[in-house]
Amino acid sequence: MKVFEVRDEWTMDHLRLGERPDPPPPAAGEVLLRMRAAALNYRDLIVPLRGYGSMTGTLPLIPVSDGVGEVVAVGAGVTRVAVGDRVCPAMIQSWISGPPTADRLRGTLGAPLDGVMAEFMTLPAETVVKVPPHLADEAAAALPCAALTAWSAVVTEGRVAPGDTVLVQGTGGVALSALQFAKCQGARVIVISSSDDKLARARALGADEGVNYRSVPEWGKRVREIAGRDGVDHVVELGGQHTLPQSLRAIRAGGTISLIGVLSGGTLNAYLGPIVTRQVRLQGVTCGSRDGFEAMVRAIALHRIRPVVDRVFAFAELHAALAALAQGAHFGKICLRH
Amino acid sequence: MKVFEVRDEWTMDHLRLGERPDPPPPAAGEVLLRMRAAALNYRDLIVPLRGYGSMTGTLPLIPVSDGVGEVVAVGAGVTRVAVGDRVCPAMIQSWISGPPTADRLRGTLGAPLDGVMAEFMTLPAETVVKVPPHLADEAAAALPCAALTAWSAVVTEGRVAPGDTVLVQGTGGVALSALQFAKCQGARVIVISSSDDKLARARALGADEGVNYRSVPEWGKRVREIAGRDGVDHVVELGGQHTLPQSLRAIRAGGTISLIGVLSGGTLNAYLGPIVTRQVRLQGVTCGSRDGFEAMVRAIALHRIRPVVDRVFAFAELHAALAALAQGAHFGKICLRH
Amino acid sequence: MKVFEVRDEWTMDHLRLGERPDPPPPAAGEVLLRMRAAALNYRDLIVPLRGYGSMTGTLPLIPVSDGVGEVVAVGAGVTRVAVGDRVCPAMIQSWISGPPTADRLRGTLGAPLDGVMAEFMTLPAETVVKVPPHLADEAAAALPCAALTAWSAVVTEGRVAPGDTVLVQGTGGVALSALQFAKCQGARVIVISSSDDKLARARALGADEGVNYRSVPEWGKRVREIAGRDGVDHVVELGGQHTLPQSLRAIRAGGTISLIGVLSGGTLNAYLGPIVTRQVRLQGVTCGSRDGFEAMVRAIALHRIRPVVDRVFAFAELHAALAALAQGAHFGKICLRH
Amino acid sequence: MKVFEVRDEWTMDHLRLGERPDPPPPAAGEVLLRMRAAALNYRDLIVPLRGYGSMTGTLPLIPVSDGVGEVVAVGAGVTRVAVGDRVCPAMIQSWISGPPTADRLRGTLGAPLDGVMAEFMTLPAETVVKVPPHLADEAAAALPCAALTAWSAVVTEGRVAPGDTVLVQGTGGVALSALQFAKCQGARVIVISSSDDKLARARALGADEGVNYRSVPEWGKRVREIAGRDGVDHVVELGGQHTLPQSLRAIRAGGTISLIGVLSGGTLNAYLGPIVTRQVRLQGVTCGSRDGFEAMVRAIALHRIRPVVDRVFAFAELHAALAALAQGAHFGKICLRH
Numbered sequence A, B, C, D: 001m002k003v004f005e006v007r008d009e010w011t012m013d014h015l016r017l018g019e020r021p022d023p024p025p026p027a028a029g030e031v032l033l034r035m036r037a038a039a040l041n042y043r044d045l046i047v048p049l050r051g052y053g054s055m056t057g058t059l060p061l062i063p064v065s066d067g068v069g070e071v072v073a074v075g076a077g078v079t080r081v082a083v084g085d086r087v088c089p090a091m092i093q094s095w096i097s098g099p100p101t102a103d104r105l106r107g108t109l110g111a112p113l114d115g116v117m118a119e120f121m122t123l124p125a126e127t128v129v130k131v132p133p134h135l136a137d138e139a140a141a142a143l144p145c146a147a148l149t150a151w152s153a154v155v156t157e158g159r160v161a162p163g164d165t166v167l168v169q170g171t172g173g174v175a176l177s178a179l180q181f182a183k184c185q186g187a188r189v190i191v192i193s194s195s196d197d198k199l200a201r202a203r204a205l206g207a208d209e210g211v212n213y214r215s216v217p218e219w220g221k222r223v224r225e226i227a228g229r230d231g232v233d234h235v236v237e238l239g240g241q242h243t244l245p246q247s248l249r250a251i252r253a254g255g256t257i258s259l260i261g262v263l264s265g266g267t268l269n270a271y272l273g274p275i276v277t278r279q280v281r282l283q284g285v286t287c288g289s290r291d292g293f294e295a296m297v298r299a300i301a302l303h304r305i306r307p308v309v310d311r312v313f314a315f316a317e318l319h320a321a322l323a324a325l326a327q328g329a330h331f332g333k334i335c336l337r338h
Helices: A043-049 A137-141 A143-157 A173-184 A196-204 A219-227 A244-250 A273-277 A290-303 A315-327 B043-049 B137-141 B143-157 B173-184 B196-204 B219-227 B244-250 B273-277 B290-303 B315-327 C043-049 C137-141 C143-157 C173-184 C196-204 C219-227 C244-250 C273-277 C290-303 C315-327 D043-049 D137-141 D143-157 D173-184 D196-204 D219-227 D244-250 D273-277 D290-303 D315-327
Strands: A002-006 A015-019 A030-039 A066-074 A086-089 A120-124 A128-130 A165-169 A188-193 A209-212 A232-237 A251-259 A267-271 A281-284 A309-314 A333-337 B002-006 B015-019 B030-039 B066-074 B086-089 B120-124 B128-130 B165-169 B188-193 B209-212 B232-237 B251-259 B267-271 B281-284 B309-314 B333-337 C002-006 C015-019 C030-039 C066-074 C086-089 C120-124 C128-130 C165-169 C188-193 C209-212 C232-237 C251-259 C267-271 C281-284 C309-314 C333-337 D002-006 D015-019 D030-039 D066-074 D086-089 D120-124 D128-130 D165-169 D188-193 D209-212 D232-237 D251-259 D267-271 D281-284 D309-314 D333-337
Touching (some): A030 A137, A066 A143, A086 A137, A086 A143, A128 A290, A137 A333, A143 A232, A173 A188, A188 A196, A219 A232, A219 A244, A232 A244, A244 A251, A267 A273, A273 D281, A281 D273, A309 A315, A315 A333, B015 B315, B030 B086, B030 B137, B043 B315, B066 B120, B066 B137, B086 B137, B086 B143, B128 B290, B137 B143, B137 B309, B143 B173, B143 B232, B143 B290, B165 B173, B165 B219, B165 B244, B173 B232, B188 B196, B196 B209, B244 B267, B309 B315, B315 B333, C030 C086, C030 C137, C043 C315, C066 C143, C086 C137, C128 C290, C137 C333, C143 C232, C143 C251, C143 C290, C165 C219, C173 C188, C173 C232, C188 C219, C196 C209, C209 C219, C219 C232, C219 C244, C244 C251, C244 C267, D015 D315, D043 D315, D066 D120, D066 D137, D128 D290, D143 D251, D165 D173, D165 D219, D173 D188, D188 D219, D209 D219, D244 D267, D309 D315
Parallel strands (some): A165 A188, A165 A232, A188 A209, A251 A281, B165 B188, B188 B209, C165 C188, C165 C232, C188 C209, C232 C251, C309 C333, D188 D209, D232 D251, D309 D333
Antiparallel strands (some): A030 A066, A030 A333, A086 A128, A267 D267, B002 B015, B030 B333, B086 B128, B267 C267, B281 C281, C002 C015, C030 C066, C030 C120, C030 C333, C066 C086, C086 C128, D002 D015, D030 D066, D030 D120, D030 D333
16 A cells, blocks of 8 residues: 655655555454544654654654544444444544543554554544544545544633633634634634635634734733733634744633643743732643544534635645644645545 | 603503603712613513512612613722723622622622613612623623522532533523523523424524423423433422422432422422432522622623524513513513613 | 352351362463452452342352462562562452443452452452551451441542541441551541440540440431531441431531441432432542552551451451451451461 | 731831721621731732722721631621630621622732731721631641632632642642642642741641652653653742743643742743643633631631641731742731730
């Protein structure tokens, strides 16, 4: 079968199209998937450079964690899914249920485990989740990491209630899914972006307010004014280093900041004082469990939510797709089709 | 000022229109309200008969717990509200924040404290809540008990998540508010009623499914089938004695039944087995705190939710209004206008 | 190997000592245990009579859900445990983590799955839990059902805090474990029993107060007085039908009743009113997950807690042991040794 | 009456003994306290320098937030306490119940409100809490800020369970109370300190393990090894800038760090990565509500817990007491007696 893999050396150049033997029939409890689409995340830019150190795994490595496939064979005893079902592999294969633990967080597709850039994947039936029929393959491919991370932030951990105000940073895949789920929970959503055009598109997706952080560098104060009362109830923090100080201005006393991404830099450099005196919670969020995935899919099916797809590349165009991601001009997900 | 009060004896006949002296100017921390509308709850049928025993209070008693008024004077130091604001008195005056305690649950308007069937009320400023401008007086009057009880059930205690399935019993005031809030949280809502016409109206308000419990006496099983999986995640239990056994069939393992009303009888007569073996939670819900009221009002304002008003009577027609409530043919709230 | 099994018919008489073939070596991911001790629960009196209907499983059935064994062989890939480890099988084999679901609650040892009254058991490695060295085999055998149910009630679901007051009913296995865990959480514990002698022994185990429900039939009121304030924060409800009305008197507004057992009868026959107006929570509790088991074992190891063993029978004396259980004079667990 | 107050200028020198008129009899709902003891916190070193900016309040200001007094008069309608009761004023006067809000966090004794360094204080009866008889005045004085902050961290917010491992930093007042409460919840407690002598004294108070951070600069790793598994469940973070990076090494995936103090510096300078990828929670904690205070007092009374008092100064020796605090050699609280 055709695969993309990082071979011989950890560089972007060594990420190449290649061949691996077709997988054998699935063993008991396993399923065999023919992959149909993939979706990129920022981690896919970091993995080929061995950016997670020893946790990146070993060479050769098939990259990319998000994808969707069709079940083409099932092993003995499999009842969760059937041949013909369209399913996503859970990104964190070892996290089925319950709270996260070090052991559960270890087994992630696309590094250190082989990812979805292959024609076929063999997986335990327990770790795949059926996707709703209203989703195109590309949109379904965005569920395992981007959408589930947003779900964990605003639903599982965030417990956003109707009437709450949620601040979402940017218009990438996690951000737009967070916007969709927060609206679905009855929240008021404020989006920040560097582009008025993207803010307009976020509004079309349901955002109540938008702030351009280029034209309003002190956007934390502005967001707080828009929120009214004492600030927003919840921040979906995707920027990290350069945005967190502003987020700490925007958040209300007792509010929660979901720490998800560190796009603007990985060092937290903020005054601790306000976190303490205003009793703010910073909650790290990393993807979610398979149980959370299934709960999310029920909401997506009921509300016919569609992850936003920016652009679709062919399977062989992985490098072009990664370059588009690195450029950062996208609105929603960058996907690949088999 | 004009008031309705139960005088001399605890019978419906002794509930009469009368006069009390106009209240003095509000003391420090107090507000004076000119009442504009009231809304009836089942407890208003029970109070005149001293149905809560010694907890009903003492004669004479001004009945009815739900209402809305306009602030016409404020005492020294009041900043929460201003003259001209339209506000609801919190039904449980002594429950400002935090979990319920015996002390907090004691001070309820309409029994044992004087209720809203008076031209004026004097209250601590801390215990009144501003209402959104989009609500007519009659709809606003329904907030303190019916709507807040529904909010406490599905939001504060229920923590319903998008994609969850919620079963709502009937089409009274609490039921329809629960339907509205559950939809606002992204839930799928199933309503049961004895009338196909009321089910159609519930669907128009957002209900996803309806079951006529007259034509389907084993409605628990039907609801479970509609819910799919193992049953509904949440039941808003308003019937009590005769409905709870069916609710226990409809609920999924690990699900929650909010025990609010006992319209069909006050004795729980159910097999305990399934509660234990399926780890079901029965959560008593009684109104809510002022903090909860304010959170609810934010959601109502954001989503322009309107409590459903069935019929409006004049202030002097209290007996006719109570008779209409007792008849049980209403869809939503029965209200009174000053 | 030697086994006890219910054969041919669902009667106590048909529960007999017999032979089954020795199990083959464990497959990948499995472990083989040589069983060392078992502990009885009330359900073991019900199972041979097919008391759970179709959920009791099919004949022949090896009964009893609680036991401990030694790992004598492990299949390929097993790292959780090693040969020589002393482990308990999780009673609910299918509940590893997360909240309960119908699927997870299905696979229970001792009915419908074969139980621990066998010389050997083959189980998935994921479903066994190492036990602390300070526990004798008989005490360790009491962990999977009795102790874990108590843990789920007062820790996982109950979230008892230091200074809370907990009411525990009786002096059976679940009750005494609940007493031990609640003390370990810093609670004040009140025990009820029909025997002053048992109350004295409960005090020796840490109980702060005891009430004899024979000499004080209105014990709910007495417990409430002892608790002070408005009643106890938490009730570990083991009696069911005849005790629940008293428990509803003893509990404070906003308190929680863990509904575990129905020893005095399986029909709930209580006024719903106080549950609603005092916002009481009734939480069904059925054993717990393997994750909960592991958390409990950490606490047991740290505090060197020992489940109380009343009496130990030889493996072959199962009928005598069950008779002793039925008699109800025990204090703690009735166990069997291989 | 005698008071200490910062007069004319915000410097330590302008903190002087002076006179204010004796307070009038308490108004309705108020109580008059004759103060008996005070206890110092680090904030008391910062307040005289106007270290909280405009939130420090205005001159003249009576400093110090923690104290205990005797009720010498009650206003009309006061039933919570009676003359002769020994009570602590809640440090955050405006936070009675429920979660924190900006409004609730505003009214803090000792800045911006006048503090406890006065012979008499007049306070709303709702904001004082009776203290258990087993506590000496000096120990009772330590409850409002130091002990309650520890309680909020490990009980209210932390929800520590028996068998959990808790890391406590240092041996100041908050640290030792956190140690006492965590032990009371059944946790295993590891303490770090720069002094082997203090570690020995912490062990005498119940600490299970101690690490000297002077001799083990990479103490995060050592703590993780001691904790076993993947690290500690909970960190009571009192150092801030210089300790947090080590705390992030010590904490397990999914664990919680209670961010309370910033003794070593107020700037968070840590890699965000591990917070995200290991789903760590950082929870700011600032004192607690009066409800929390009452719950804590119940636990303190039940377990006869005594806050550790390092040294007691006379009322007039405030400057010497503050100097002792600044020196940092204390173990437990530095107190003053009237």
